[in-house]
Amino acid sequence: MTRFAEGARIAQSSYHIESIDSDSTKMILQMGPQHPSTHGVLRIEVELDGEIVKGLRPHVGYLHRCAEKLGERGRYTHAIPHTDRLDYLAAMTQNLAVCEAIESLLKLEIPLRVKILRVLLCELQRIASHQVWLGTHMLDLGAITPFWYCFEDRDMIQDLFEEASGARLTYSYIRVGGFCNPPPPRFYDWVRELLERMPKRIDMYEALLTKNPILIERLRGVGKISGKDAIAYGLSGPVLRASGVEWDLRVTEPYAAYDLIVPRIMTREEGDCYARYLVRFDEMRESLRLCGIALDMLREADGSWTAENDLVVPPPKEDIYNDMAAMIRHWIIGIRGFKVPPGEVYRAVETPRGELGVFLVSDGSENPYRIHYRSPCFVSLGALEKMAYGGFFSDLVAIIGSLDVVLGEIDR
Template sequence: MQIPNRLQPFYENLVFERHDNQMVINFGPQHPSAHGQLRLILELEGEKVTRAVPDVGYLHRGMEKMGENMIYNEFIPTTDRMDYIAASSNNHAFALTVEKLLGIEVPRRAKVIRMMIVELNRIISHLFWLATHALDVGAMSIFLYCFREREFAMDLMEDYCGARLTHSSIRIGGVPLDLPAGWLEKLKSFLEKMPENIALYEGLLSENRIWKMRLENVGIITPEMAKSWGCSGVALRGSGIQWDLRKEQPYELYDEVEFDIPVSDSGDSYGRYKLYMEEMRQTVKILHQLIEMYPSTSSEIMAHAPQYISAPKEQIMTQNYSLMQHFVLVTQGMRPPVGEVYCATESPKGELGFFIRSEGEPYPYRLKIRAPSFYHTGILQDLLPGSYIADVVTIIGNLNIVFGEIDR
């Protein structure tokens, strides 16, 4: 058997002589609880994990190299395929990075709409996480309840951009569409029901003795471990470290809305579950404030930067220069300034950042993505040893990893 170079150190230290209680098994990459194409090589002593090696790459698509061979606007639909549970968060992070490179300011209305979209995406992502995590652990009813609310949220996304899963709902310089008539009323109706629904989820799970036995003191991430592995999002805040980029490095209008950053000192899977519940409540709070902010904004939804961004459709259809400029931007692409830029956002799973190196060409010279799930998969080799095989499924599900953003 040909052993890949990256796994040589692991295999060299294994004892292949038969022992009654020792074995090496493959968890995945085709496993219903692997949450994508995750392959874990587990060394077991009885039912206890003594060693774990994550082996990724089964979903690799060369996404960063694709980005280096596409014009900037052309790459936006590709970002949907990273964290496909919250596609607009990827669109948003990439658009913010390019805007930072171009040095352009997005109109206020576009910022409000963007925040509505990404915060609604946060609820969609958290509901999906709770449904699948609970199903992994053995709870069926909660799956049905979460997917019911998720469908209503996805209906709102579909009303806005026409897509339910891969949205492409954000553009460099703003957003493609204003909110449709009646959309805010539908959003408000959805938000008014969410606190009651979250209380229902907690009523089913929080004091359920089986749920607590499966999650409490399982998958404990210490603050030192979280920082050394580069954890972010709930995985970091669940270890008692209060860090949220929306507060620490505000972007868009997050410095104008009030919300709290929930933190847990337990470091275990149960503490992280409680944080996800509280985060949904805070997102509802943010969205209510954005609904109030929207009417006071002007009607502009795209930045005015003719060198980089097409004119509004009305001008393209009536003015010759705007039509020619639009033709050049679509066929040849914009030419941003020479330089390097990194921009990070707080996606539902943690810090999602894009690094771009520009040489002034229509294509990035270098594109690098910092995806939170990659680091939350790496930590498994320190987190799983000492756990039982039954807890492996709980820990993987609790960390909320998605392989679209790991195997880029």
């Protein structure tokens, strides 16, 4: 039987017993890709001895869309919409990563106003992403109420993004040199209303969940990984910080305006599912604080919303409609693109799931020679066996949820 046929056969059910020895309790169980806790596109081959996990092999590729190769076939700006579809729950941070890499090769000077707004958008995106994680994680564990509350509040952030970019999920709002357009005037008032509402909502989430004895029983002591092992596996983000490692790219390698708006690194020492749960709660509150600082700075900041480079940044729309030279420049940038000096660069940003890195190689043409994305979810999934080994099979769902993987970012 071919591997394709084997995969098609396995995909017919959420659980499939691949092999079993009638004289022992050992078996190999195929979990997914249609199992609800694997969210549609992840298959896990679990080796069991009774109810105890003795081995685990993730199988990915069900959502592969050639994002890296497509990025190399188009112009530099054509890579931005592809990043929207990597981690589609944190598209703002994905846009920022590739734009930071391109801007580094171009040596563009980005206005402070642009940097501050990028921080604000990325921190709002972090809150929205953690709300999706919390709602779906609790749903996997059998608690349905938090799901509705989290998605209700996330919709408010999506309304803000829609007001600014016109989209609710795949924004492509952050562009090389700045933004596609300035945020509307009422955007800032809406953000202020959100920042006043959200702390009470997060307190409500915690009142529902954090001291719930059933939740504690499901998460505490489950899926543990030490700080030393987390570093050895290359983990990042909340998963790494929940193991006691103080590493956050916003602080250790600042980008955008994080040298002015400095986050506090949220850590826990336990390294289990409960610690990862608590770290993300701490991060939501910290993101609200950072958003407040960024909003105050934006109200006082002035200047351009784009870098000053006529060869890279399109002219404003009002100029395009009224000036022939501006229209021609817009057409050239949109159709032909722009040339990037030869060289290579690696830029990384701190997404809600960890370090998203972009390795970009330019040969001096309008097209990237090579684009590679360093996915934090791919690395986290590689440590799944370490966390699950020796534990109960029923705990596997809790461990997967605590990693907060997005398969669009893994299958790139």
